[in-house]
Amino acid sequence: MAVVDIRKLSKTYQLGSVQVPALQEVDLQIEPGQFVAVMGPSGSGKSTLLNLLGCLDRPTSGRYYLGGEDVSRLDDDRLSLIRGKRIGFIFQSYNLIGQLNVVENIQLPMFYQGFSEQASAEHAEQLAVTVGLADRLKHRPSELSGGQQQRVAIARALANDPVIILADEPTGNLDSASGAEILAILGRLHTAGKTLIIVTHDTEIAARAQRIVQLLDGQVEEELDNRD
């Protein structure tokens, strides 16, 4: 069964008196363990799709089943719960909290799900070690390089063992060496069976994906299957 199942999903923004359709009746099914790249020029609806997939926004019409559950009509509290438990976010600008150190940042999603301090701290340290930050546990984000910060963000995205990992231009702010490291880590996650959805302009990332979804003017223009 598809982990992400989108049926005729539409999103229309109201700008003054004008209705701007951002997504029009998009259908998309993503199987567990797939590595999907979403591409398209700016204004094509990539961000809107990402926000809807990440349960940060509700569609104007259509259905979104995440792990079999319809999440397109949930209230704010339920959506928060879904975000915390089933979705891992990786942002272009890392979005770490500056006052917290590496472990505390990784603990944050567990904190909101009510884990005990000790359990979450141990788990956060393990995750930090798996992304190669064993010697940076107590550092603040401002003391880390961009690549290291993005690795913290990846560890944080994995904290609650989410159903899907959503990444928005994860290498956009990085030099090519750091970007390659991040891609390597994402590749390992894919190998480990995680479902990855990456929004990107970068054809290099897209080349690693199993599927490429091309968006144009709020519609899926073409789907490329990279699978051999």
Next chain:
Amino acid sequence: MFLFRLKHIIRLGVKSLWMHRLRSTLTTLGIVFGVCSVIAMLAIGEGASREAQDAIVQLGSTNLIIETVKPPEEKTDTGNRQGMKEYGLTYDDAESIRNTIPDAQVVVPIREIDQKARYLTRPEVAIKIIGTIPWYTEISPIRVIRGRFLSSVDLQYRLAVCVIDDHIARKLFAFDDPLGLDVKIHGSYYRVVGIVSKARHSEMTGAFGTIPAPVSQSGVVGNVYIPLTTARCRFPELDYRFSGGNRSAEKVELQKITVKVDSSEQVLPLRDILDALLARLHKKQDYNIVVPLELLRQAARTRRIFSIVLGSIAAISLLVGGIGIMNIMLATVSERTREIGIRRALGARKRDIIVQFLSETLLLTLAGGVIGIILGSLIPSLVTYFGNMPTVITSASLVLAFGISAAVGITFGLYPAYRAANMDPIESLRHE
């Protein structure tokens, strides 16, 4: 789990407040002053109330005290400087009150004379002689601790006996047992038959413990009670004074008459009756009726005015302080828009965000409250020291002050927290 959350939230709050130390400190000032005034207000109020209650214990709530007052000088004829002035309460007044007013349960005439007392060859001590009758114990909160009080036999035979209070016993006799010994006053000897002590009245608990009872102006150590009849025949009622070569004399029979009634409801009606009676007997206004119950009301009035003034100061500074805090919290919220977006994306519900910012506001106001309580505890002792006013800080007032700062925090923190919680997560994540 709850503790973890609390710890996390508090640690985060402290961190972010610490990041803006100056801003946080300035913001809390309003709360500090507000809490200060609350504590000062309550301490002064409590002090005044204890003082009034004390005065009541001292004077008696069912007592009416008629005092002799010197009437204003009559400047009719300048030649009559040597004339004798006669004024004040008389034995006849006491007799009339006793005979005509049935409500008056006890009528106690009191003669007061300032004198010096001596025991053997030890130094003289300034005392106040109180010439009175055995029923004095009914109207005054004194208590016999050794021997006995004056008796009707003493009164009838004008015996040279006296009852002294414990201050004099200590000062005059030191380590000797005063009972049965003789005190020399004004050339005569009086045998001590009893020792009394005053009910604890003049020990006021201030901010720093007890404030000693004020020593009376003339350095009088204490009271010596003798029978009124003895006082009448041994001490002249005439008092000669020499000033600027002129001799003048005053004649006063009684300094006070205390009237006791059954219940405090009878006090005020009786006051008017007494006034009418005495107005008929006296040509001049040479007396004054003091109603302790009314003193209490007066004290309550004064206290109310104090409370209104300080209460308004407190209310205004708490309001202004609260608005200041709200302002700062709104600024904090908009500074941390992105953080809010991140937290929302990572699973924080609206109420988690509310709790976070509300806790931060509370932390700020409670810190202000604590500083205010510390400063506010110092103010009453300054008032006591410079304003000569008793003050009492009760633990209830500290709890109240703390509660008020918490209430201000919640009141003025709710809106910023609510605003933080209702930010659109997508917009906040995009916020630079």
